[in-house]
Amino acid sequence: MIKPEAVGLSLTLRPPYRPSTIAISRKGTVAVAVGLLAALGVVMYAVKLFSWGDRAEWAYPAAITLFVLSTVTAAPLVAFASRMARGYWGLPARRVVELFALPSMLLFVLLIPILGSLPPFEQDGVTRANLWFGWGGGAPFLTDQLAVSVMLLAGGALMWFAAVPDLAGPPSRVRAMPAWKRLLFLNWTGTKRQWVVLRTSMRWISAFYLMMYVFVTMILTTDLGQSLLPGWRSGIFPAYHVITSFQGAIALIVITLFLLRRYAPSVGQFIGDEQAASLGKFLIALTLFWFYFFWSDFLLVWYARLPSEVAAVQTNVAVTYIVPFLIAMFGQFLIPFVTLIFNPIRRKLSRLAVVSVVVLIGLLFDRIRLFVASMSSENPFSHGLAELPEPYYPNAIDILFMIGVVGMVAAIYLWVLTRIPTPGGWEMREGAMYRREQKYMHAEVLVLGKPD
Amino acid sequence: MSARDSDRKRELLGLYNEPDDAADAVSRLRGAGFGGTDIEIISATPYPEGAFGEQHAKHRLFAFPFAGAACGLAVAIAWHIGAQIALPIVTGGKPIVAVPAIIQVLYEGTMLGAVLFTVLGVLFESRLPDGIGVYDDRIADGLIGVSVMARERRIPDAQIALEEANAVDVLNKDGSLMRPAAASP
Numbered sequence: 001m002i003k004p005e006a007v008g009l010s011l012t013l014r015p016p017y018r019p020s021t022i023a024i025s026r027k028g029t030v031a032v033a034v035g036l037l038a039a040l041g042v043v044m045y046a047v048k049l050f051s052w053g054d055r056a057e058w059a060y061p062a063a064i065t066l067f068v069l070s071t072v073t074a075a076p077l078v079a080f081a082s083r084m085a086r087g088y089w090g091l092p093a094r095r096v097v098e099l100f101a102l103p104s105m106l107l108f109v110l111l112i113p114i115l116g117s118l119p120p121f122e123q124d125g126v127t128r129a130n131l132w133f134g135w136g137g138g139a140p141f142l143t144d145q146l147a148v149s150v151m152l153l154a155g156g157a158l159m160w161f162a163a164v165p166d167l168a169g170p171p172s173r174v175r176a177m178p179a180w181k182r183l184l185f186l187n188w189t190g191t192k193r194q195w196v197v198l199r200t201s202m203r204w205i206s207a208f209y210l211m212m213y214v215f216v217t218m219i220l221t222t223d224l225g226q227s228l229l230p231g232w233r234s235g236i237f238p239a240y241h242v243i244t245s246f247q248g249a250i251a252l253i254v255i256t257l258f259l260l261r262r263y264a265p266s267v268g269q270f271i272g273d274e275q276a277a278s279l280g281k282f283l284i285a286l287t288l289f290w291f292y293f294f295w296s297d298f299l300l301v302w303y304a305r306l307p308s309e310v311a312a313v314q315t316n317v318a319v320t321y322i323v324p325f326l327i328a329m330f331g332q333f334l335i336p337f338v339t340l341i342f343n344p345i346r347r348k349l350s351r352l353a354v355v356s357v358v359v360l361i362g363l364l365f366d367r368i369r370l371f372v373a374s375m376s377s378e379n380p381f382s383h384g385l386a387e388l389p390e391p392y393y394p395n396a397i398d399i400l401f402m403i404g405v406v407g408m409v410a411a412i413y414l415w416v417l418t419r420i421p422t423p424g425g426w427e428m429r430e431g432a433m434y435r436r437e438q439k440y441m442h443a444e445v446l447v448l449g450k451p452d
Numbered sequence: 453m454s455a456r457d458s459d460r461k462r463e464l465l466g467l468y469n470e471p472d473d474a475a476d477a478v479s480r481l482r483g484a485g486f487g488g489t490d491i492e493i494i495s496a497t498p499y500p501e502g503a504f505g506e507q508h509a510k511h512r513l514f515a516f517p518f519a520g521a522a523c524g525l526a527v528a529i530a531w532h533i534g535a536q537i538a539l540p541i542v543t544g545g546k547p548i549v550a551v552p553a554i555i556q557v558l559y560e561g562t563m564l565g566a567v568l569f570t571v572l573g574v575l576f577e578s579r580l581p582d583g584i585g586v587y588d589d590r591i592a593d594g595l596i597g598v599s600v601m602a603r604e605r606r607i608p609d610a611q612i613a614l615e616e617a618n619a620v621d622v623l624n625k626d627g628s629l630m631r632p633a634a635a636s637p
Contacts, residue, residue: 014594133553137535150564157571171587186578193509195498201574208567429497451500
């Protein structure tokens with residue numbers, strides 16, 4: 001039987017288990033390395049801004065930005081899924097994934113120059129393909145950034161509200177705060193009404209986050225993808241992007257949990273096979289979805305043989321960007337599928353983490369083949385590619401930019417780990433209240449209570 | 453004591469080690485004629501709805517997203533129609549304001565309103581003051597608090613009900629009401 005870690009079942013309500021923040025020394029090797037990478041990201045962002053080039057200059061930044069959207073920004077949705085499905089396996093992971101809402105804020109900053117580099121909808125009397133029907137009210141810059149802001153607001157609110165009961169401390173501390181700070185801490189006392197409001201708000205805001213995530217994916221993948229590469233017309237592509245984003249998010253979470261288990265015992269003591277088994281199932285299901293969505297998209301174009309559509313597929317799949325595509329196919333589908341069908345790999349966190357690294361590499365190359373191809377396309381106003389473009393290779397600044405973005409995400413995440421207690425104390429205590437290991441005849445079974 | 457003083461409500465807080473004792477206290481308070489919104493449970497860990505026999509906690513949070521969504525939709529419609537009328541370009545022979553073309557913007561506006569108002573709703577529902585005046589930090593250490601608002605003349609009844617349920621301590625805003633020997637830490 002796959003069981004929760006024993007320490008998770010033995011948490012007490014009195015004295016209550018209280019999580020702590022993770023202590024990370026600023027002078028430690030990891031902190032210094034991540035800090036340097038983050039600084040590199042800031043410098044490269046500034047370099048790109050000051051040497052503002054044409055749209056193609058932002059091709060690789062766009063690819064890494066959509067990689068962040070597909071991993072970091074999608075991660076908090078796993079907390080929502082585990083709460084809605086009453087999945088107690090997710091208890092130690094919920095706070096870990098919600099904290100990704102903070103590094104997600106980078107998305108807004110990264111998108112400013114990328115969206116700013118997009119061509120107008122109409123040029124010399126010719127209109128390019130777009131989702132906004134040529135609307136002149138600020139699309140796509142204002143509309144996309146507004147949608148991203150709403151999503152980030154929901155993510156930030158979710159992260160904060162879920163953390164308030166652990167951050168607020170005893171009532172006397174909250175009462176001593178100035179009024180604005182008390183309000184920020186929701187005037188937390190722990191009354192029945194406050195618990196009900198907290199839970200209800202978390203459900204609503206999580207649902208809004210999911211709704212906005214799907215919407216943001218749809219408009220960003222269209223504005224930075226399909227609308228720029230002539231002949232690329234796919235109704236299923238936004239769905240493909242969402243599904244592969246969930247796959248990337250699960251992979252990121254597995255790696256994060258593995259690292260926390262190894263290097264942060266205060267969190268890692270609760271993380272084990274139970275989380276690996278559940279996340280492993282998600283990962284293999286999403287891996288199969290990759291094939292379904294890719295094939296549904298590909299087959300229509302292959303069968304219809306419309307020249308403009310064929311040229312677009314030859315660009316980002318079969319010819320121009322075939323190397324990134326093959327890496328993506330192996331990383332997102334073939335390798336994870338062949339490995340995850342075996343229980344010993346799927347149910348062991350360390351092995352699952354190795355597969356997850358492969359998935360993330362595949363995902364990065366998938367975003368490169370899709371968005372570098374479109375961002376570097378020469379004439380988005382034509383209806384089809386006259387001839388296949390040459391691959392647009394990254395220069396040193398592009399590569400350093402992408403490494404720097406990963407560094408910035410890691411730095412913000414490590415910082416928030418040192419500020420917000422992890423895992424979520426009140427949910428862990430509640431979980432311990434509803435779970436017991438009991439003897440059933442000769443077997444040990446897990447008895448679960450699901451009150452609502 | 454004037455009639456006005458005896459009608460004024462004061463708050464008592466009973467502290468309990470065990471959830472069963474807290475549930476017993478709520479039951480005794482109900483038996484003594486207290487009920488409705490007069491009884492409140494305070495705990496550091498969320499217990500299931502109705503676990504202590506308390507009344508369902510009422511709130512109006514559900515109204516906020518709907519109100520926000522309606523406001524956001526209205527703003528989005530105004531924004532979109534305003535922009536279309538200010539710069540009327542016929543696209544593909546469609547009307548200047550064509551519904552399928554404005555759906556995304558309406559969705560964005562609606563969601564913006566819904567999320568903003570939900571966040572504001574949570575802050576509103578946590579408004580200051582919250583009606584609870586007596587606190588004890590031992591609740592953060594795992595004790596369960598049963599708070600009751602009682603009229604001046606009914607204070608002794610409430611105190612008896614709270615104490616008889618095996619209270620660790622019973623407090624009002626001035627401090628503990630239990631004799632030092634009876635109140636345990």
